[in-house]
Amino acid sequence: MELSVLINDCKKAEIIAQKKLYDLFAVRLFLICRRYLKTDVEAEDMLQNGFLKIYTSLHTFRYTTDNAFIAWMKKIMVNECLQELRKKNNFFLVAEETAHEIVEENGIISQLSTEEIFRLITSMPIGYRTVFNLYVIEGYSHQEIADILQITNGTSKSQLNKARKMLQDLIKNANQYVSVNAR
Amino acid sequence: MPTSMSQLMQDKIIQSAIEGLEHLPADIHFNSHKTWAELSTQLPLKKGSVKYWQYAAVFIVLILTTFFLLEHKSEQKQSISKSSQPYKKSSIEELKTIIPEKIQLREVVTHSSQMKKEPPVNTDSILKDIVITSVEVPTPIEATDPTTSTIQQVSETNQTAILTVQKASPKKYRIVHLNELTPFSISTEEAKMLSKNELKKIIPKTDLSETQDAVELPAKQFLFFKKTPLINHTITISDN
Numbered sequence: 001m002e003l004s005v006l007i008n009d010c011k012k013a014e015i016i017a018q019k020k021l022y023d024l025f026a027v028r029l030f031l032i033c034r035r036y037l038k039t040d041v042e043a044e045d046m047l048q049n050g051f052l053k054i055y056t057s058l059h060t061f062r063y064t065t066d067n068a069f070i071a072w073m074k075k076i077m078v079n080e081c082l083q084e085l086r087k088k089n090n091f092f093l094v095a096e097e098t099a100h101e102i103v104e105e106n107g108i109i110s111q112l113s114t115e116e117i118f119r120l121i122t123s124m125p126i127g128y129r130t131v132f133n134l135y136v137i138e139g140y141s142h143q144e145i146a147d148i149l150q151i152t153n154g155t156s157k158s159q160l161n162k163a164r165k166m167l168q169d170l171i172k173n174a175n176q177y178v179s180v181n182a183r
Numbered sequence: 184m185p186t187s188m189s190q191l192m193q194d195k196i197i198q199s200a201i202e203g204l205e206h207l208p209a210d211i212h213f214n215s216h217k218t219w220a221e222l223s224t225q226l227p228l229k230k231g232s233v234k235y236w237q238y239a240a241v242f243i244v245l246i247l248t249t250f251f252l253l254e255h256k257s258e259q260k261q262s263i264s265k266s267s268q269p270y271k272k273s274s275i276e277e278l279k280t281i282i283p284e285k286i287q288l289r290e291v292v293t294h295s296s297q298m299k300k301e302p303p304v305n306t307d308s309i310l311k312d313i314v315i316t317s318v319e320v321p322t323p324i325e326a327t328d329p330t331t332s333t334i335q336q337v338s339e340t341n342q343t344a345i346l347t348v349q350k351a352s353p354k355k356y357r358i359v360h361l362n363e364l365t366p367f368s369i370s371t372e373e374a375k376m377l378s379k380n381e382l383k384k385i386i387p388k389t390d391l392s393e394t395q396d397a398v399e400l401p402a403k404q405f406l407f408f409k410k411t412p413l414i415n416h417t418i419t420i421s422d423n
Contacts, residue, residue, distance in 0.1 A: 015226065026218070043216070044218050
């Protein structure tokens with residue numbers, strides 16, 4: 001079934017279509033929630049809330065392309081997660097610091113598998129990974145992140161740099177662990 | 184390559200890797216069914232579906248009501264058919280409890296002797312043809328209900344039967360029992376010589392009812408001659 005037809009059926013509140021849409025995107029959207037939240041249970045709760053919002057506000061969405069619809073759903077999920085993080089006051093964002101440029105070691109990321117990258121991101125502290133997720137994966141600017149998280153532009157930058165540094169360290173450690181095991 | 188460019192490249196790699204991830208990593212657990220089960224309970228119902236449920240509820244209520252009524256009726260029928268005994272006074276007492284109050288029997292003759300002579304009555308038909316209980320009334324009953332015609336027909340039939348008996352009886356000879364006969368033999372010649380009055384003197388009087396008892400008529404045996412005292416008053420079953 002085409003996604004546009006499915007969306008129209010969901011707009012009519014047909015439960016079968018809603019279930020199909022859920023089955024189609026549940027895992028992908030769950031992984032988004034899991035990138036922002038600490039536990040699987042929290043991510044499930046946010047996925048539930050996000051889908052509820054999708055179904056209830058679907059009448060406001062005008063279908064143009066499949067990618068636009070997927071992006072719309074992702075945005076809803078991210079917003080739900082951020083709301084939840086704000087509720088729990090999980091941001092421990094440090095005061096504005098001088099943002100140091102992190103020197104990138106060439107090709108270090110490309111050596112990792114997708115699952116390993118995901119695991120590294122989720123292993124970072126909430127503050128780091130929220131900014132990292134928003135900037136690197138979702139594609140927000142620092143100003144947008146600052147507006148969303150109600151922090152300064154500089155704090156967003158510093159958080160991102162710290163996240164990059166941490167990620168590199170994690171990758172290095174992981175590589176060392178792998179090389180030791182290989183010997 | 185400038186640092187920013189290399190960072191940009193790195194970001195692109197990470198972004199495409201994460202967005203391309205469509206299956207759960209090994210240490211991540213997601214209970215899709217549970218989440219959907221909880222989600223589906225919170226989903227707003229379709230407008231049409233609310234109406235559908237309302238109609239369904241009404242339909243179910245109607246079915247249940249019909250079923251209950253049918254069951255109630257069948258129970259009543261069963262209880263009546265259980266008591267399919269000859270129609271006696273005692274059975275009337277039982278029927279009093281079985282027959283619904285709505286059915287009011289206005290005129291029912293309850294004379295015991297007449298009741299006993301009734302053929303066995305199927306109690307299933309009592310409810311419908313309850314007027315048959317007044318069959319033995321030899322004279323027409325003034326009935327106020329629509330069953331009058333039935334009563335009249337039956338009572339007329341009785342009268343006909345009685346007339347048949349009365350007409351038939353004079354034609355028959357009286358029966359003399361052997362122990363009542365006198366020693367001398369009555370030959371046909373001697374009998375011819377005797378007049379009717381003399382014969383009457385010789386032959387002791389016999390009870391008319393006895394002679395009539397021996398007579399077999401085509402009419403039904405229960406329509407008999409001993410005129411039982413009529414009960415002019417009528418009572419209802421409920422009064423009984």
